[in-house]
Amino acid sequence: MLDPFCGCGTAIAVAERLHRRWIGIDITHLAITLIKNRLHDAFGPELSEYKMIGAPTDLAGARALARHNRHQFEWWALGLVEARPAQDKKKGADSGIDGVINFIDDKSGKAKRVVVQVKSGHVTVSQIRDLKGVLEREKAAIGAFITLAEPTAPMMKEAAAAGFYEAEFFPGQQFPRIQMLTIADLLADKSLSYPRLAPNATFKKAPRQTKGPSPEDKQNQLL
Numbered sequence: 001m002l003d004p005f006c007g008c009g010t011a012i013a014v015a016e017r018l019h020r021r022w023i024g025i026d027i028t029h030l031a032i033t034l035i036k037n038r039l040h041d042a043f044g045p046e047l048s049e050y051k052m053i054g055a056p057t058d059l060a061g062a063r064a065l066a067r068h069n070r071h072q073f074e075w076w077a078l079g080l081v082e083a084r085p086a087q088d089k090k091k092g093a094d095s096g097i098d099g100v101i102n103f104i105d106d107k108s109g110k111a112k113r114v115v116v117q118v119k120s121g122h123v124t125v126s127q128i129r130d131l132k133g134v135l136e137r138e139k140a141a142i143g144a145f146i147t148l149a150e151p152t153a154p155m156m157k158e159a160a161a162a163g164f165y166e167a168e169f170f171p172g173q174q175f176p177r178i179q180m181l182t183i184a185d186l187l188a189d190k191s192l193s194y195p196r197l198a199p200n201a202t203f204k205k206a207p208r209q210t211k212g213p214s215p216e217d218k219q220n221q222l223l
Helices: 010-017 029-046 059-068 070-080 125-138 153-160 183-187 215-222
Strands: 099-103 112-119 142-147 164-166 174-176 178-182
Touching: 010 029, 029 070, 059 070, 059 183, 070 112, 070 142, 070 183, 112 125, 125 142, 125 153, 125 178, 142 183, 153 178, 174 178, 178 183
Parallel strands: 112 142, 142 178
Antiparallel strands: 099 112, 164 174
């Protein structure tokens, strides 16, 4: 099955459930991230092995994407930390928030937030100060700064001065309030640090589906 404009991945999910071979194509990295989440939520360990072609796999590819289209770079980078884009880029200013991660760390069921900024160009300590202001304004638990360039020593010092977030229901577990990760870090499988003892609430979960018998299983039944 070939879906050249796969969007939210409905046709792909159906093909996977029916044990069909499928190819999905979309122009945006945002759509690809949504489809990946949908497939993993829906099929879990039953999901067939697949390859993703066209997304950067190294720093050279990340830099090329940033030069070509910074919004696509931003959506791709947000996908690396499983963040949801904060708004439609066609609607103007982003208010200092490029993406959001929701998490739950207590019994209230109310989600806390990680606000995410993505930078593809030159970075300075003033951007970390700005992120601290956004953190206070939005009453977010943690601020994440994702950068293509290496952060400077003053940036690291400013981030460390923001202190720690302590999970309310798990005293003693502390997480830096401002965290900086480079694209190189993320490609090396480093990740943001925030409470993960409850399911990530960032994306609406696709309902779990059970795949039907494969064509080979049906043939064996007939024999």
